[in-house]
Amino acid sequence: MTDAPNDNGSETKLVAAPQEQPSALMMWLGLADNSFTRQKTVKFGDPTAVNSGRLYSFITVIFLLLLWWVTTSQGWVKPIYWPSFEAVGNRLTKLYEQGFRNVALWEHVYISVYRVLTGVFFGAIVGIPLGFAMGLSSVARGLFDPIVEFMRPIPPLALIPLIILWLGIDETAKITLLFLAALFIMIIAARSGVSGVKISKVHAAYSLGASKFQVLKNVILPNALPEIFTGIRTAMGVCWGTVVAAELVAAEKGVGSMIMIAKNFLQTDTVVIGIIIIGIIGYAIEMLMRLLERWLIPWRGKG
Amino acid sequence: MDDADHNGLSVDKVSMVFTLPGGGSVHALNNVSLDLASGELMSVLGPSGCGKTTLLNIIAGFLAPTEGGVFLNGHQVTGPAAERGMVFQQGALFEWLDVRKNISFGPRMMGKSKKEWGPKVDHLLDIVGLGDFGDKPVYQLSGGMQQRVALARCLANDPDVILMDEPLGALDALTREKMQGLVLKLWKETGKTIVLITHSVEEALFLGERLIVMAPRPGRIHREYRLPFAEQGLTISPREIKASADFVEKREEILSMIWEMEEEIMGRASA
Structure with a gap:
């Protein structure tokens, strides 16, 4: 049998790969499909047949920047509603050099991030054991279930007035709010992590x-652990949104307070810079958590 | 109890009745008795719902029988213990640990030092053919390799009895045949008492020195066989044994027995 021609008498010969290969650039830009997708006859409805469409993303970004540039430089939009490139650039330099209201720009960012990390930390420290207890003991489950189920649908922002009444507007109040925002997320994550164990x-x-x-x-x-980590990631996201909102209400420092105070002085450029910073930090937190997750919990989803 | 000085595993008049939440009850097992001498390999076969997994869970100590009891070397089983090791179908490995840590789990839980379990785990890795895989995470292994780890993990604890709940059920046909050879080899080399639950008539015949066929509603022992094939499997090739007239005849006999049981259940259900 070995080395002999196969059944129909012809030698085994590999079919050559398709001649026309789109360039790597075209594939990266999303203008050409990879060779798997190209040979598919069913593409509509196949999620893997949808490529990055990166060129179109560039078009979107360039269009938005152009729109910004044209509308502000032509004076179609007043600076008080939306600042020009230049104004934002100048303001950023100024903020970087002098800070905002005698507080350095990085300090505004740092204090917001610090509040989030502290809130999530305490939320996890208290929430994980509580969630474990609820997943492991009927007594703990019965005791805490009404509180958890009642608090779960309440947006943390709705607690701000009560927190201000009870604790004022100092640092403790903000961290307590973030702690509460993180707590119930962590309890639920830990509980479902425990309940999800395979009995075998x-x-x-x-x-x-x-x-x-x-x-x-x-x-x-x-x-x-994978569920707990998902909880921490969700808590981080929720707390970042909550801290900005809490700072809008009452705070001396923090990115949220910066844009709120800037608004009162009609400094639209500072407001825009603040919003961009909030977006970038929120994105960075999410990316960092995903990286950590891949590194710390490589077995996720592989049981 | 005449089993007090019995050396081996003894299931004594075990019945299991589950009461349903809406009233009514299910007789999962009715008056099941069997005795296994130390070192025997028994396979348990039966249509789904015959209570074979319930029986295994009672022997393992995960369930307490409604009546009767299970005795190992004269003492009564009241809960899970290291003397009765389990091999599950799949997904019972600890995916956060590597292969070596999975296998050494039992000894480590008993507070043994690495000096004690290290050489033993290395030896087991060789026996199950995973010598080079000790440091791999288990989720990177194929299904067949994962079951090899599960067997080694169980053996590392040196249990008196090994309980296998469909250990090869999730494997493809070829891997399954190879693993049957491994189970046979481990049984002979370690001399363990093994209870093996399976859906595969061929597997039950080939591996079981003894074979019981269970019948459903209520779950009970229907037939018992003593078989030569496991012993033959140590010298003759498995393919040859499975093709022999004797094997084929037994296989057909048991298949039609289970077929009839299933038909009867269907008939009763539609009546």
């Missing part, structure tokens, strides 16, 4: 001689 893993551990505590530490905890 728990049974396997007991059959290997593990004690209850060892099952908790070596099976239930690591098994819940």
